[in-house]
Amino acid sequence: MTQDIQMGNAGSDPQPNRWRYFSFSTDHKVIGIQYMVTSFIFFLIAGLFSMLMRAELLTPELNLLSRPLYNGLFTLHGTMMIFLWIIPCLVGLANYLVPLMIGARDMAFPRLNAIAFWLIPPTGIFLLSSFLLPSGTAQAGWWSYPPVSIQNPSGHLFNGELFWILSVALLGISSIMGGVNFVTTIVRLRAPGMTYFRMPIFVWTVLSAQLLQLFCLPSLTGAAILLFFDLAFGTSFFDPFKEGSPVLYQHLFWFYSHPAVYVMVLPALGIFSEIIPAFSRNPLFGYISVALASFGIAIVSIFVWVHHMFASGTPGWMRMLFMFTTMLVAVPTGVKVFAWTATIWKGKLHMETPMLFALAGIIMFLFGGITGVMLGSVPFDLHVNNTYFVVGHFHYIVFNTITMAIYAAMYFWFPKITGRMYAEGWGKIHFVLTFIGANLTFFPMHPLGLQGMVRRVSSYNPQYQELNIVASLGGFLLGISTLPFIVNIVASWLQGRPAPNNPWHATGLEWTVSSPPPVENFEEIPIVTLPPYSYGHDQLAADTPTQK
């Protein structure tokens, strides 16, 4: 902790070869940046789709888009936000950070890592290219429930739904490659002394999320393949009129797609667990219970998928069983929230941009968690199932929690990744706009759902208009809020003040190397002797060779 003032060595890398970001690099840091930048572009595109939808919803009547286009937009919005933004962006962040955090020189399989990434841009473009097909894009929503998804009104073999299925399958393959790589890396490549219970929580959350991928993703891939057969070859796995079962598809789909939410949210909780201690100057309170809670969340999340199907043809006992398991998720999640609250308690708080995003993310996560438990309650769910209440709830998780966490992480590790400081003032403007925009957009969806407004409608009953206008204005504000972020990141990357190795005085191996880190990460593989988050242990830290 004494190297604080040491300046970064942005100067020692006078001519950074920017072309390496466009090449088949096997450096986990380059791949990490490739993932994050690519996924951010898809985020902007899918965000634009949502703004078009919000524009349509300004008035009750249909007047801006055609119905098929509206249905295509929400289908691609959901699919892209999940499979081309949040998942790959967090994989990118983990790609960059995990080897540095555990004291490794790279991922276990660098070439596989690069292949996993390079599947993503072409698949994303392929999915988007379905806009040009005569059939248009897939229009059955991101769940792609049969029989609607296999109706294929265009009659063409090459239709949007087919493109959707292939894209999801390809992105699944990429995710499995990533899962194998992360699990192997974390299990095998930890530096000497980096025991499991010395790993930063972010690494714990990545490990549990990637194990979930390996365990659950095959179910989605299987469902996608069967759906492909039904669509393209007229088989009847899910066709109710030919002995198939559309409800079976729902089980297979949610067996992955519910855990997928935890694949996304766990690393976000990991990010909070890194940032909160650093900006409170306190060790993470109850580290071991937080680490185990990550695994707890992952395990429980495998047994909750039926809560998406309470209104389907599910028998009472199944509804009750899954109601209970769903609510159980609140326990390990609660442990985490309490731990962060206790970490902040009587700390020495610094309210820089990463901390603002993290704290706001935690508060909105709490809100989304509470509405999640409500939704787990079957009788209440039967009222709001498939209404805007659900849309509001999960956007409080996927945007107001996870995307806030991603922003927090981008600011927090920006100095490490680029070797430059971002502009704090612009960061705060970005935070304020995002926070207001997010709540303006997604909060009104809860009362709308309670009042009975169903999701996935391109026109609606006039009684819902006022709140829809608020949500739409919020949505446009969210669109605008990305501008200060983009300007800040681009300008700071090019011309920002050089960053020291450890601008936040944070613990963790990634802060012991230069900013940006050298290609090999560590000149010498460090030996770890301390538990993580050793804030308040200055003296101890100064004495150990690992922390230099």
Place this chain on the structure above:
Amino acid sequence: MQKILNTLLLAVFIAVLLVTSRWVGHQAYSWMPTQGTAEAQKVDDLFSFLVAVGTFIFLGIVGLIMYSVLLYRVPKGDFSDGSPSRGNVKLEIVWTIVPVLFVMWIATQSYKIYQEIDIQGLTPIVHLHIPMADEPANAATEPTDVNTRAKPVALEVMVMAKQWSWAFRYPGNITSTELHLPVNETVRLKLQSQDVLHGFYVPEFRIKQDIIPNRTLNFTLTPLRVGKYRLRDSQFSGTYFPLMEADVYVESSDAYNQWLTASASQQPSPAKNSAFSEHTLGAVRGWPTIVPAQPPIVNQP
């Protein structure tokens, strides 16, 4: 002295939380649509309870966080560390067990209410249909019934959904595109779909059920309030999904019977259907879509 003050402060904080969450819980009733059924009252009681518990937890934790944010900030550049405390096993056990108790409490309340609503019957329903070799191939297309525990009901109405229209068949084979229900009587709806998944949802009734093609799902409710409501398809069913609505009339027994008799005397004719007219009358906009099914032919369009 300091300790007493802290305890007092905590007690006041909790008292304020309790009062506030109780108040918000009461407010929750007004966030819901009017209560149209016996079931709706129970769901709203549960919702009010969930909101009260949720408010308590949300404001409690946010209060603690905001307290820290407001009181424990340090000037920029002061990187001295806080307290080196790494945890407190007792506290951690408490905050694991307390949520478990909360979950038990909420789950029990929800279970009780679900039993009272009893949509499909809580007993495990095993409906085995093993096609026999000598059975005709279409035997399996016969409707299967999820509800084996028949509740005594005054009326059974068949609900027929297709892309994108609703039709209802009343006793005596009388059909209509309007759902008429006598007030204060328990009704069983038999839900059927001809093509894709649909969902039966009247917000004022609070309960919802997906309709699965080639199956008949039973669904009982007791309307308590005379009025006109709107039935919505609640499971995405394709292009014209937003147009798939129908009027629901809850009326006195007399009015219901009168309407039924009047309908019986009418010759079946095609009903008006907004999806069908939007598709045929309006210029077809955008990508190809499934053509809406012919409007249902009913006694009372």
